[in-house]
């Protein structure tokens with residue numbers, strides 16, 4: 660009897676054939692337990708399936724988010740490169756050493772603007788806004804570095820008006836300009852005339868002596884390296900006691916640097932490269948229209964120093980990245 664009871668306990672005993680009442684109850688309980696087990700298994704499987712679905716969905720969302728973030732980043736960089744930075748002019752304040760500079764010139768300021776490139780991709784509003792920053796700097800002189808337009812003569816038409824608004828302490832005597840390759844490619848005579856109408860003297864192959872409190876500074880105007888012909892002999896002969904008089908060579912193209920150094924020219928400023936327009940972090944640009952890989956900033960070779968501005972406009976592609984447009988304000992110092 661004890662053994663019967665023992666083996667008839669639910670879940671432990673074997674069902675006897677034909678069964679008793681006790682065994683019937685036990686059977687019912689066992690069925691319930693089995694059902695519960697099955698239910699639990701069913702739930703587990705359902706949970707697993709649901710989790711699996713959610714996992715897949717999660718992966719899909721993550722992938723979708725990743726693609727969206729990449730597109731947003733690329734869109735942001737493109738917007739910055741095509742729209743924001745090309746229209747964000749920087750004033751660069753630079754100390755420019757000129758050997759043998761007299762006291763009268765020490766601390767005087769020259770505003771230098773190159774590569775305005777008025778065109779379909781460089782608007783008149785942008786140029787007006789940028790150049791308006793020059794008057795606020797109260798410069799003593801203003802020098803323009805060439806490439807005023809791209810391709811079409813009509814882009815030179817507003818130059819007299821926008822250049823005519825520029826002011827410097829030396830007055831018209833202190834407004835000087837050289838010409839660039841794009842001015843030649845457009846129409847050198849037409850563009851030069853518009854520069855003159857804007858109150859600037861075009862100084863191609865000329866030396867302009869300027870005086871400040873009795874001290875001289877000789878501004879030497881080069882011709883464009885690609886399209887013109889710089890008469891170095893004439894320029895050097897026009898500077899008294901060259902190279903021991905304070906002088907500054909203004910050239911659109913920086914590739915005249917090597918020749919200038921050979922001839923003993925000691926300070927030079929240039930444009931043309933636009934700084935390469937696109938820089939990569941921690942390095943200079945990717946490509947530059949310079950035979951000697953000049954980009955922007957200072958370059959020195961022995962006694963000859965050159966500064967290249969990044970310029971104001973863009974050409975070919977309306978892009979700039981980590982290479983914003985520049986208006987240079989030189990403060991002259993002795994050397």
Ligand SMILES: [Fe+2]
Pocket residue numbers: 774776806839841931932933970974
């Ligand atoms: Fe240019």
